[in-house]
Amino acid sequence: MATQEHSVGQKRFDQWLPKLVVAPSFILSLIFIYGFIIWNGYLSFSTSRMLPNYEWAGMVQYESLWQNARWWVAIKNLGIFGVLFIGIGTMLGLFLAILLDQKIRVEGALRSIYLYPMALSFIVTGTAWKWILNPSFGLEHLVQSWGFPNYTFDWLVNPEKAIYTVVIAGVWQSSGFVMALFLAGLRGIDDSIIKAAQVDGASLPRIYWRIIIPSLRPVFFSTIMILAHLAIKSFDLVMALTNRGPGYSTDMPASFMYTMAFERGQLGVGAASSTMMLAMLAAIVVPYLYSELRGYKKNG
Amino acid sequence: MSVKLSTMFKVLAVAGVTTLAGAAFAGEVEVLHWWTSGGEAKSVAELKKMLQAKGHTWKDFAVAGGGGDNAMTVLKSRVVSGNPPAAAQIKGPAIQEWAAEGGVADISAVAKANNWDKVLPPVVASQMKYKGKYVAAPVNVHRVNWLWINKAALDKVGAKAPANWDEFFKLADKFKAAGIIPVAHGGQDWQDFTTFEAVVLGVGGAKFYNQALVKLDQTALKSPTMLKALQTFKKIHTYTDKGAPGRDWNLATAMVIQGKAGMQIMGDWAKGEFQAAGKKPGSDFVCAATPGSANAYTYNVDSFVMFQQKDPANAKAQADLAASILSPEFQQVFNLNKGSIPVRTDAKMDAFDDCAKQSNKDFLATAKNGGLQPSIAHGMAVSPAAAGAIKDAVSNFWNTDSVTPQQAQAQIAQAAMTK
């Protein structure tokens, strides 16, 4: 009898223990994430300028946000940057991963070379890129001095094109990581499938196109999620490479928010812009979470 | 902090200054600033030495970047967390905005004991005050409207420093003909804005500058004079090289030093670059007021705003800090290192170079005749929000050829209304 009681108690304890263990970190992060979102949302309806205040102002900050030409430029840039950064980053990463997966002799060294940009802070790699892309002494100058006087590469200094240089630097920074994701995905594929296809006489490109790449679907999914959130958060990249210029032609939502909230004493407008950013994030993340959960139910 | 509490601290702070003055009270000052490079850092280190001599401890909080933008971010979060530093580098109208938020310390007692009202030019003194009380101590004066010219290039084309914008463009054409890039420009928004401010000052004069870019008067902003300034401004763009956008100001200065470019419009910190390269004013390079602004002076004054301290010993240290900043000794040492000039009107200039002497002479003269104007490009003239919005419009005009001067004028006038 006593032992049975003990085991009932034990069982109840075992049921509670996991919840107890995760409760502190769950509760804290939920409070932090959602508390801060609500706080920020409230500020966007307040008259806050230098410092937060809680005086109700209605939609004023949103009106001034959407009237601001700079915000429209930031949104447009996010669109251009997001599409190209995700597209090129994914393609290049996949391409390199496939090449690296061909039993390359110096794979370790190459992989490290492709990966290292992620390890460096962009505060200074930005300067290096700035020099390389600058027409007066960078690549354009170099190629011209090789005997091609008509070569031009002046995207960095052209307000219409400068955003594309941000894409180049962004791809440089993250595509190695994407390569690692895909390489991992490729290594996870069962070799026997490929061998069987080869026996059937399929060519290698065909095998990749028809069998391997489709089976990497989940990797594509994670990659696009990671790159999308990097795109929306991209801040260091813009600040270090173009500092939002020429003019404000390469501003993005995250740097816009920083400019307004911290540099100019327009905290309310800044808060309104971050609410918009959060809304954009939600539009991307919620479907992701939905699929996470569905996938989980399937697996679990 | 509630109002009552804050006034109580204010009383405490003042009491600390008056009753404890002279007593050997060792306090601590935490100073937030953005001077981190060699010459600047050495200059601030002098201040630390002076405070240590008085028995206080100096807690250094340096955050560089973006002309103080990063430091302001830190300051905001420190104030929000209820833990502001003793002194923070804040300048221009932002002083008033911070004072309006509450929490700044009243250092009028220090100011009175040291005669600040007498030794500071009234324009500068009034910026240091909030509702008649001193809340900040000024450190130095930078002149922004300088034109730097390579002497050898100038001799080569046989010209002298331009006195107005017509002469400026004539000289620029000569440089061009001689195969020299006429204007070295760094295309970052604040540098575009610095050039713009010099043009408005030169084209419209100090009075117009004040109406348009300090008072943000709509009639002035929409006037034909402004339109002419914008056209002149855009004309300068055609004399810059293709690599300008995004270039750091010091790289532009280097072009002038090497003779690749003829001239640069930049504040007096550019002098440090010339000197670091071993060049002498007069023989290797020429410093002249930007065209048409010989009788005007756009200033950029760095200053420290004091925040209320809970500990009376720290308040005493803070008061000593404020007094030391304006002491003649510190003013001399600091400004010799930094390339600027002392903010005291009674400073001795013997040890300074010719450009600094010229700057000081013009500073004193323009302080009397109304030519002394705050620089809008360096956050001295209008609130950060309005200055930022105008900067956007100016920089956009400079960089985008499809924007006409008329459109730019309308955009600037619109931006000036940003609250």
Next chain:
Amino acid sequence: MAKSTRFILYTVLLIAALFYLLPMYVMLTTSVKTMDEIRNGSLLAFPTGISLEAWGKAWDSACTGIQCSGLKPFFWNSVKIVVPAVILSTMLGAINGYVLTKWKFKGSDIIFSMMLFGVFMPLQVVLLPMSQTLGWMGLTESVWGLVTVHVLMGIASTTLFFRNYYVSIPDELVKAATLDGAGFFRIFWRIILPLSTPIIMVTFIWQFTNIWNDFLFGVVFSGSDSKPITVGLNNLVNTSTGVKEYNVDMAAAIIAGLPTMFIYFVAGKYFVRGLTAGAVKG
């Protein structure tokens, strides 16, 4: 594969490597040039001689404020912040992932997905409310404040990593152990953790990189004597109106990146292996 195909393959890989190495080339060559050479020559040119002066200066005598002792003190501050923050957030992620896959309870999925939003929070949004909170907690200006922030902001990603990894560990293992009378912690220690090396490596690399390279939190939440290396680097590199020394800047940047690069080179193999083992499953 034909020899010519192999040749093309290697050529393409090498060209890609050059693209990735180009900025590193610029940084390295600049760091060994003298300032005169930088002022007068082409920024992309090969250095005429090698001078390690800039490296020495960046490490222990460049000014980063009133004190001129280079990156050295900041380096150790960063170590003090990164080590506990990485260990704590990895541990919490592991235990959370374990509960979320092997000890599911009602609502655990919902809580998890709500938490995931934290992975995507823009950092700028967090600054002011976080400083207010740290002020209330009395944790401003300390290493522990910064560690707390990094752990809190990191839990979401680490939990995600571990959860996705543990999903692929068969539940039968846990069930069998339960039948043998093993409890919650015992199973974790004896069965789950020994299987976790690859994902621990991934999480470790990820968190280490993020926290080591973080600037925004480091500058805002640290005190005057607990500033991390990115703040030192920023102060060294960004001068407002001072003279710029690009060789020192570049040397400092490489020094600041050495620990992360070292980890990438040494543990890169585990990184890919760990990702293979399950972290990339959508």
